[in-house]
Amino acid sequence: MKKLRFPLALGLAMCSWLAQAQSLPAPKEFYFDQDVQTTRAIVAIPGEGDAVVDRLAAAVQRKPTDVEARAQLARVAMRSGRAELGEELYRVALRNAGGNQRITRTVSWNYAWDLYIAGEHRRALEQWQKLLGGWPAAPGWQPPTMALALWKLGYKAEAVAWYAAAVRTEPQEWTSAGNFSRLLPEWRDEDRAALAEVLAAWQADPPSWP
Numbered sequence: 380m381k382k383l384r385f386p387l388a389l390g391l392a393m394c395s396w397l398a399q400a401q402s403l404p405a406p407k408e409f410y411f412d413q414d415v416q417t418t419r420a421i422v423a424i425p426g427e428g429d430a431v432v433d434r435l436a437a438a439v440q441r442k443p444t445d446v447e448a449r450a451q452l453a454r455v456a457m458r459s460g461r462a463e464l465g466e467e468l469y470r471v472a473l474r475n476a477g478g479n480q481r482i483t484r485t486v487s488w489n490y491a492w493d494l495y496i497a498g499e500h501r502r503a504l505e506q507w508q509k510l511l512g513g514w515p516a517a518p519g520w521q522p523p524t525m526a527l528a529l530w531k532l533g534y535k536a537e538a539v540a541w542y543a544a545a546v547r548t549e550p551q552e553w554t555s556a557g558n559f560s561r562l563l564p565e566w567r568d569e570d571r572a573a574l575a576e577v578l579a580a581w582q583a584d585p586p587s588w589p
Contacts, residue, residue, distance in 0.1 A: 403508060403537065406525070406544040407517050408588060414518030417484040417510065420565075421454070423447040431455075446472050446479075450486045457493040465493065484510055495528065496567075504528040519548065523563065526577045527570060535580060542577045543586050553578070 423445070424434050432455055438448040449472040457465030469490040476483040491506035507524060522545035529538035545553040552558050556575040563571055 403525075404511055405589075406522060406541045408544070409548045410517045410519045410522050410544055411548060412515035412518045414515050414520060416481055417488050417518065418520050419485060421447050421450045421485060421489055423451045427455075444475050446475050446482055446486065449475070450489060454489060454493055457497060462497055469493070480513070484513065495531075500528055500531045504532065519545075522548070523553075523574060527574050530573055530577050536586075538577050539580050539584070540586050542574075542581050543588070546581065546585075547588065554582075
C-alpha cells in the first residue's frame with residue numbers, strides 16, 4: 380500500500396489543479412480598465428535595509444492593525460528567504476483589511492507576486508483568481524499576469540486564451556515581445572521570457588473569439 384501513496388497523492392493534486400483551471404472564468408473580450416491602486420507596491424516606509432525593517436516591525440508592534448506596514452514587512456520577509464514569516468504577515472494583513480476591498484485587493488496582488496517569485500505558482504494563481512470579477516471589472520494587468528501563471532502551471536491553452544485578450548485590447552502592444560520591458564517594467568527577465576513563449580504559442584495558433 381505504501382507504494383501507492385505517492386502516485387495517489389500526485390493524482391489528487393493534478394485533479395485539484397485541473398479543477399482550479401476549469402473553475403477560472405473565461406477571459407473577457409477587452410481589458411481597458413486602469414487599476415493602479417491594486418497593482419501598486421505597498422510602501423509604508425520608504426527605503427530598504429535593516430533600519431527600515433526595524434521601523435516596520437516597530438510600526439506593526441505599535442499598531443497591529445497597520446495593514447500596509449505589515450504587508451511591506453511581509454514582502455521583505457518573503458524576498459529574504461523567510462517565507463513562513465512572510466506568509467503569516469500577509470495572512471494577518473488580509474484579515475486586518477476586513478471589509479476594505481481597496482486595500483484587500485492591493486495586499487492580495489502583492490501577496491500573489493511574492494508567492495509566484497517564491498515558486499508557488501499554483502497558490503499565486505489562487506490569489507490572483509480572487510481578484511477576477513471585482514472592480515475595476517476588466518483591468519489591463521489581468522491578461523498577461525493570468526497568462527503567465529497558467530503557462531508556468533502547464534495550462535497552455537488557457538494561458539494563450541488569456542493572452543489573446545491582451546492582444547485584442549491593444550494589438551499594437553502585445554504582438555511583439557520587444558515591447559515587454561516597457562509594458563512590464565517590474566517583471567523579471569525570466570518572467571518576460573516565459574510570456575514571450577505564450578506570445579509564440581498565440582502566434583502559432585491564435586484562438587478565435589468568442
